[in-house]
Amino acid sequence: MNTLTKTHAEPILSARGIVNRFGEQVVHDNLSLDIVRGEIIGIAGGSGSGKSVLLKTLVGLRQPDAGDVLLNGKPVQTLGAASKAALIGMLFQQGALFSSLSVAQNIMLPMREHTALPVEEQETIAAMKLALAGLPADSGIKFPSALSGGMVKRAAFARALALDPKILFLDEPTSDLDPIAASGIDALIRQLNQTLGITVVIVTHDLTTLFTVCSRIAVLVDTKLTVDTADKLMQSDHPWVHEFFHGPRAEGAMNARKPSHGN
Amino acid sequence: MTPDDSSPPGLDIAGLDGLDTPGALFLCGLRDKGVELAGIRAEHRALLDLICGLDLKPIPKVKSIPRWRQFVIQIGKGAHDARHEAIDLVTFIGRTASWTMNALMHPQCLRLAAISRHVAETGMHALPIIGVMAIMMAVVLGYQGVAQLRPYGGEEFTINLVAVSVLREMGVLITAIMVAGRSGSAFTAEIGVMQTREEVDALKVMGIEPMQVLVVPRIIALVITLPLLTFFADIMGLVGGAAISQFLLGVSPTQYLARLPQVVDGSDLFVGLFKAPIFAFFIAVVGCMHGLRVSGSAESVGRETTRAVVKSIFLVLALDAFFSILFEQLGI
Numbered sequence: 001m002n003t004l005t006k007t008h009a010e011p012i013l014s015a016r017g018i019v020n021r022f023g024e025q026v027v028h029d030n031l032s033l034d035i036v037r038g039e040i041i042g043i044a045g046g047s048g049s050g051k052s053v054l055l056k057t058l059v060g061l062r063q064p065d066a067g068d069v070l071l072n073g074k075p076v077q078t079l080g081a082a083s084k085a086a087l088i089g090m091l092f093q094q095g096a097l098f099s100s101l102s103v104a105q106n107i108m109l110p111m112r113e114h115t116a117l118p119v120e121e122q123e124t125i126a127a128m129k130l131a132l133a134g135l136p137a138d139s140g141i142k143f144p145s146a147l148s149g150g151m152v153k154r155a156a157f158a159r160a161l162a163l164d165p166k167i168l169f170l171d172e173p174t175s176d177l178d179p180i181a182a183s184g185i186d187a188l189i190r191q192l193n194q195t196l197g198i199t200v201v202i203v204t205h206d207l208t209t210l211f212t213v214c215s216r217i218a219v220l221v222d223t224k225l226t227v228d229t230a231d232k233l234m235q236s237d238h239p240w241v242h243e244f245f246h247g248p249r250a251e252g253a254m255n256a257r258k259p260s261h262g263n
Numbered sequence: 264m265t266p267d268d269s270s271p272p273g274l275d276i277a278g279l280d281g282l283d284t285p286g287a288l289f290l291c292g293l294r295d296k297g298v299e300l301a302g303i304r305a306e307h308r309a310l311l312d313l314i315c316g317l318d319l320k321p322i323p324k325v326k327s328i329p330r331w332r333q334f335v336i337q338i339g340k341g342a343h344d345a346r347h348e349a350i351d352l353v354t355f356i357g358r359t360a361s362w363t364m365n366a367l368m369h370p371q372c373l374r375l376a377a378i379s380r381h382v383a384e385t386g387m388h389a390l391p392i393i394g395v396m397a398i399m400m401a402v403v404l405g406y407q408g409v410a411q412l413r414p415y416g417g418e419e420f421t422i423n424l425v426a427v428s429v430l431r432e433m434g435v436l437i438t439a440i441m442v443a444g445r446s447g448s449a450f451t452a453e454i455g456v457m458q459t460r461e462e463v464d465a466l467k468v469m470g471i472e473p474m475q476v477l478v479v480p481r482i483i484a485l486v487i488t489l490p491l492l493t494f495f496a497d498i499m500g501l502v503g504g505a506a507i508s509q510f511l512l513g514v515s516p517t518q519y520l521a522r523l524p525q526v527v528d529g530s531d532l533f534v535g536l537f538k539a540p541i542f543a544f545f546i547a548v549v550g551c552m553h554g555l556r557v558s559g560s561a562e563s564v565g566r567e568t569t570r571a572v573v574k575s576i577f578l579v580l581a582l583d584a585f586f587s588i589l590f591e592q593l594g595i
Binding site: 099102104121123124125126127128129130131132136137138140141145161164191194195196197 | 283284285288306309310312313314317318319320321322323324325560562
């Protein structure tokens with residue numbers, strides 16, 4: 001189906017024949033997707049095309065009406081809570097930080113639930129995750145309501161990384177952010193992917209993120225998924241895909257693309 | 264590694280299969296203590312460099328306040344808040360009264376559609392639950408009355424007890440408490456959600472006064488429905504009294520109906536119904552006030568709703584106690 005899939009080792013996540021429908025309306029019709037270890041894949045599509053539903057299905061939050069999602073070769077629905085938490089990290093669109101806990105407590109929560117580490121150790125690791133996500137140490141005692149939009153995203157990043165997941169799902173990581181904060185998040189995603197080898201799945205509208213960060217792009221249009229590199233998708237003759245990659249906003253985002261990119 | 268070895272201690276990590284971030288943090292700690300890391304694999308070097316390069320500071324501790332001081336602080340805060348709440352409530356009552364009067368003087372400002380919708384929601388839909396509760400209340404009173412009055416041979420007076428307490432107190436109280444829990448909280452939640460979605464601000468920007476479109480219709484609707492609901496609860500309470508008289512005293516419903524005019528008169532009904540619109544006003548005012556006090560976050564909707572229900576039930580009971588004393592002094 002795809003050259004990248006063949007050349008790499010077995011996929012970390014593979015979705016087979018996914019069907020999702022709400023009543024009569026079919027959102028996903030027999031989708032298949034292989035996500036290769038260590039890649040950054042972007043999922044793009046128009047508003048209401050079912051990107052978020054697909055993400056929920058991949059993470060196992062939603063049982064698809066048909067089809068399977070295999071994570072590390074096992075059905076995601078049957079994974080135990082602890083092994084799932086060790087494999088998957090997820091960044092929700094609004095952060096989904098627990099408002100009754102401080103940022104540090106938010107990051108420590110998965111460690112407290114799934115590891116036997118002493119509290120001091122957890123705090124040291126939480127401080128490290130905060131620094132990794134680019135937040136100062138004193139933001140650890142703040143509560144989510146006291147954080148700005150960009151800091152919420154970074155704090156949520158730190159929590160998603162708490163257990164060193166193998167695959168990170170990001171739902172609109174750069175939405176609602178100013179361009180500087182958004183570029184910072186893009187750089188963070190690339191850095192985490194390169195140094196920790198985390199596989200990253202990004203659902204986004206942000207063309208800059210798609211062009212500069214993602215190695216492959218999955219375009220969800222008319223209930224079908226087209227997966228390819230940005231360069232190949234640029235040449236697609238599907239009207240929506242063409243409009244998406246050649247509209248006035250796409251041209252600007254293309255310029256942000258580094259010529260060296262293309263791994 | 265031995266302490267008196269002159270060469271720096273070293274650690275060979277070439278055999279390391281996998282490295283995660285806490286592991287890298289540990290190795291960086293060793294490196295900071297002067298341990299030479301040897302045989303670092305290429306795939307681990309980037310991670311080690313990243314983690315060692317982080318500017319790590321411990322998360323500062325939250326200063327803890329001793330228990331006794333927290334207690335004192337809470338008392339002070341509570342008093343401060345209570346004062347502000349009282350001022351807010353009085354101010355809001357004044358604003359509401361002014362806007363309601365304004366609407367009544369200029370009927371074209373009245374939102375009849377909104378009022379009728381609120382009448383249906385707060386009144387019609389509450390009928391079943393209030394009817395059942397009034398019957399149950401009469402049954403409870405009847406059983407207690409028979410048990411307490413039987414030793415004195417006065418169990419016949421249970422009819423008086425149930426009828427008078429239902430008409431004067433229980434009918435209106437049960438209805439008001441139910442409506443405070445059902446509709447007062449709904450007012451807070453509805454307006455509160457609008458507040459979180461900036462819908463209230465949108466009204467203001469469009470030059471539409473939220474007091475006029477959100478608060479006044481709810482106040483008028485509740486002032487209309489609560490007396491009607493109270494009257495319904497009174498009737499159902501008397502029906503419950505009839506049932507309990509049949510079962511416990513052997514008084515048939517026709518005899519019960521014949522006795523009713525002797526044991527209660529118009530003033531009993533009036534005392535109950537007089538209180539209903541006043542309770543309704545306060546329940547609606549408190550519900551709307553807390554709805555408009557919601558700030559941004561979703562959790563404040565929940566907090567304000569709880570406060571509105573607690574405060575409106577408290578106000579209803581406090582006013583009822585005041586009216587009991589007042590009517591006693593007036594001899595009604």
